[in-house]
Amino acid sequence: MNTPVWITATPPATHGELHIGHLAGPYVAADVLTRFLRAEGEAVRFTTGTADHASSVEVRALRHHRKPEEVAEGYRAAITADWLRSGVEFDHIVRPRKDRGYGRWVRDLFSRLYAQGVIAPRTRLLPFCEPCDRWLYGAHVTGTCPHCGAVSDGGMCHECARPNDGGDLIAPRCALCDTPAVAKRCRRLYVPLEPFRDQLSSYWDMVELPPRLAALCESLVEDGLPDIAVGHPAHWGLPVPVEGFPDHRIDACFEAAAMHLFDYDTTGPLPRRAIHFCGFGHAFCHAVLLPVLLLAQDIKLPQEFNVNESYVVEEGVGEGNVWALDLLTEYGSDTLRRHVLQARPTGRRTVFQRDRLASARTELDESWNSWLTRLFTAVREECDGLVPQALPGGAGWSVLERRLRRGLDDLREAYGPDAFDPRRAVAVLDEMVRSAADFGHVNAHERCRPTTACRHLPALAAQLAVASALAAWARPVMPEGADRLAAALQVEPGRPVDMTALAAPAPGTRLAPPSGPVFGF
Structure with a gap:
């Protein structure tokens, strides 16, 4: 293996x-x-x-x-x-x-x-708080990063990611009592890089x-x-296993x-x-x-x-x-996961805005869940809740199928480690759902044609195939809703993100849609 x-x-x-x-x-x-x-x-x-x-x-x-x-x-x-x-x-x-x-x-x-x-002793200046009688390192000290000028703790600046040695901080102060620190010589253990x-x-x-x-x-x-300090005079943490410290x-x-x-x-x-x-x-x-x-x-x-x-x-x-x-x-895990992937701070700082989180819920309700609700309702009313005895088809099915294939290539690329881009994955999934919903609206009118019976059933089978695919394709992003959808369709959860998932459940399968929304709540 x-x-x-x-x-x-x-x-x-x-x-x-x-x-x-x-x-x-x-x-x-x-x-x-x-x-x-x-x-x-x-x-x-x-x-x-x-x-x-x-x-x-x-x-x-x-x-x-x-x-x-x-x-x-x-x-x-x-x-x-x-x-x-x-x-x-x-x-x-x-x-x-x-x-x-x-x-x-x-x-x-x-x-x-x-x-x-690899680890060696060094004597350097380290901030000390006299009122607290405590050496200041890490979160115990705050000051200005000597490299980027941002407010920083001791040891590491989380703004520029460059290390400091505590004594390098500009105007260090005790994080507990806010007293200006005094620099004192302290012998510690370091990893010289x-x-x-x-x-x-x-x-x-x-x-x-x-x-x-x-x-x-x-x-x-x-x-x-x-040189990076790897030990400090302190009370909390694992003891340094070196004699003299x-x-x-x-x-x-x-x-x-x-x-x-x-x-x-x-x-x-x-x-x-x-x-x-x-x-x-x-x-x-x-x-x-x-x-x-x-x-x-x-x-x-x-x-x-x-x-x-x-x-x-x-x-x-x-x-x-x-x-x-x-x-x-x-909001539930589906909505929150979807939102943080869309807003993922890649390459630049991102600001959380609650209205965008609410928009993620709206997208799931008005696009994803709305389409699935219409689909499950149509199967219940037209087929007694059973997957129809029909191959996927309908007006525009060949076009939709080609779009799904192209979208799947984009989706697999966005999911893969070489070009990982979960923001792109969410966008591709949304476009797939909107296309499937449009296909469903167009083909719903087939029921009104008096000249041909059951002409609308291939379109239902086609939409069930897309829903089955989404149970696999959307699972990395929204596993809770995807598994709920798989259970509703009676298909196996966790299938590969590939074209084999684009297949309707076996004809005659009784669907078991949830009482509430499929994705989110």
Whole structure:
């Protein structure tokens, strides 16, 4: 059996619930690709984890006078529930505080890299908050990014994706008490990237990076690859397993990169293809640190990157109105998945607008569900609810069939990993449904012709064939509605996105349409 395609999505920090920007970023898109490949018969392993040891978890715990482990566990449960409700189905979600052997595995990897000289001690300036008596790193410190001028946490700027060393931040302040930080010398453990210059450059030349990510990597090389802190004096996280650093914890970015390797056994056969989905602000961990961890172990893994920009909330929309749970409850997974794929922030920042989410529901109701309701009603009234004894046909059927074939080529290209474009997939599906609805309206008049009996039945069979195809073709985008449609037509769910799906159910099959809408609710 071939080794599977490996698809990963960025592990989210468990300091809060998922919001619509998370779904518009890596998670739904990665699920679409996974579902398409599986329908094609490809072996796929789809994985992620939760960044329970992120510094933002401890900051939230301190602000609300809770224990970090309580915050992490509570939000981890909420996040995984939101994934499930939105139809994002992972093969494995790494749970840092639950998965057996995880902590030991990460510490062993850290120790090996230290022994190899990949990790080395350095003494640098690090912000310190005197009122809190706390070293400031990660989410504990806020300031201005020295590279792009954006507001940034310590360690990584999520605007330009370039690392900083905490002490590099301009005007750093304590995130908890807002006191200006004092720079103090601190001895920590680092991964110096400069020794990997040639290997990383060759790797990036081999990988087809998205343009903005390629620009980031080339800039890092041009400016001199930095040393990346992989440990901090802290109370939260996995202990650094190196003598002389008793109160230090492993950095969350290092752990997020290593987490992917824990989930995929690198001692066995490597995947023939690895595709990472991440937001640009997290791209450094995937495109720089993860390859270094692999290269340090003499593992050459071809990787591809599907990078999204930020999906931000427009002014005037309260944060409480954009949580995934609330929107899934109000709109359902079909509507929300369809919307975030249409609005996916590819190549540029996108602003969430609730009226466009409402428009996605309207499109499903007035186009998709309206056509299917008319079709099921016609079959019930004209054929007693049974698939007619007729071959697909009707006025314009040959034209519609050719259009569907051409559309299917576009759809398969948009679903495929080489030209992945879920926004295009939604547009193609919409056009198919509108064409089928127009075909149904035109041929409905055949019932009124007194000279030829049953002339309208081939058109019903043709529309049932299109509906059967959509149960397969739309499933990567809207799995809940597609499976509901497959059940109504009594056809197998999860079929390949190809022309074999364009076939009406067997004549005489009794349809079982749902009592409510097929797609959405």
